Amino acid sequence: MNRTMELASARAPVALHGVRAERFDGDGDSATLWYRIACPCGGRRGAILSEYLPSEMAGWEGFWADPIGFRCADCDRMRTLFDSARHGYDAVLGGCNGNRQRTGEEEEELPCPACGGLRHGVAAAYRYDIDDLESLGEDGLRQMPDLFTSAGFELACADCGAKQWLGDWETA
Ligand SMILES: [Zn+2]
Numbered sequence: 397m398n399r400t401m402e403l404a405s406a407r408a409p410v411a412l413h414g415v416r417a418e419r420f421d422g423d424g425d426s427a428t429l430w431y432r433i434a435c436p437c438g439g440r441r442g443a444i445l446s447e448y449l450p451s452e453m454a455g456w457e458g459f460w461a462d463p464i465g466f467r468c469a470d471c472d473r474m475r476t477l478f479d480s481a482r483h484g485y486d487a488v489l490g491g492c493n494g495n496r497q498r499t500g501e502e503e504e505e506l507p508c509p510a511c512g513g514l515r516h517g518v519a520a521a522y523r524y525d526i527d528d529l530e531s532l533g534e535d536g537l538r539q540m541p542d543l544f545t546s547a548g549f550e551l552a553c554a555d556c557g558a559k560q561w562l563g564d565w566e567t568a
């Protein structure tokens with residue numbers, strides 16, 4: 397493990413402090429950290445709250461926009477899992493955000509593409525594509541778990557087990 401990943405894995409990102417987050421070894425490269433998400437009550441399945449927006453990119457119909465909410469199927473509490481205006485490298489260090497966010501007009505529950513089920517298990521993947529540690533300074537190094545350069549979420553349907561990728565957010 398290199399220095400970046402040592403620092404990045406010191407704790408879970410602040411983005412996950414409202415939930416239980418447990419590290420595990422998922423797919424991907426050595427610059428990616430995976431966390432399995434659970435509600436503070438222990439519930440591992442819930443609704444994903446987002447808004448489906450049309451994409452401006454050719455070949456893409458649309459995407460699920462952040463902030464991404466998770467509402468526990470066991471206790472009904474809602475937590476925000478990811479908000480690109482507050483989480484990730486650019487938001488934390490520069491206060492800027494290149495992602496298109498929810499308009500706030502609509503909140504939808506994301507369905508399973510295979511069976512339409514609305515309850516999912518969630519795993520979060522954070523990538524730390526950071527070479528220049530020197531420029532971060534002491535404060536930056538301490539914040540490393542929050543300085544991920546992209547975030548993605550894998551969902552597993554609680555009803556049929558089908559997996560889907562919720563999206564990739566560039567945060568640097
Ligand atoms: Zn719960």
Ligand SMILES: [Zn+2]
Pocket residue numbers: 508509510511512513553554555556557558
């Ligand atoms: Zn399903």
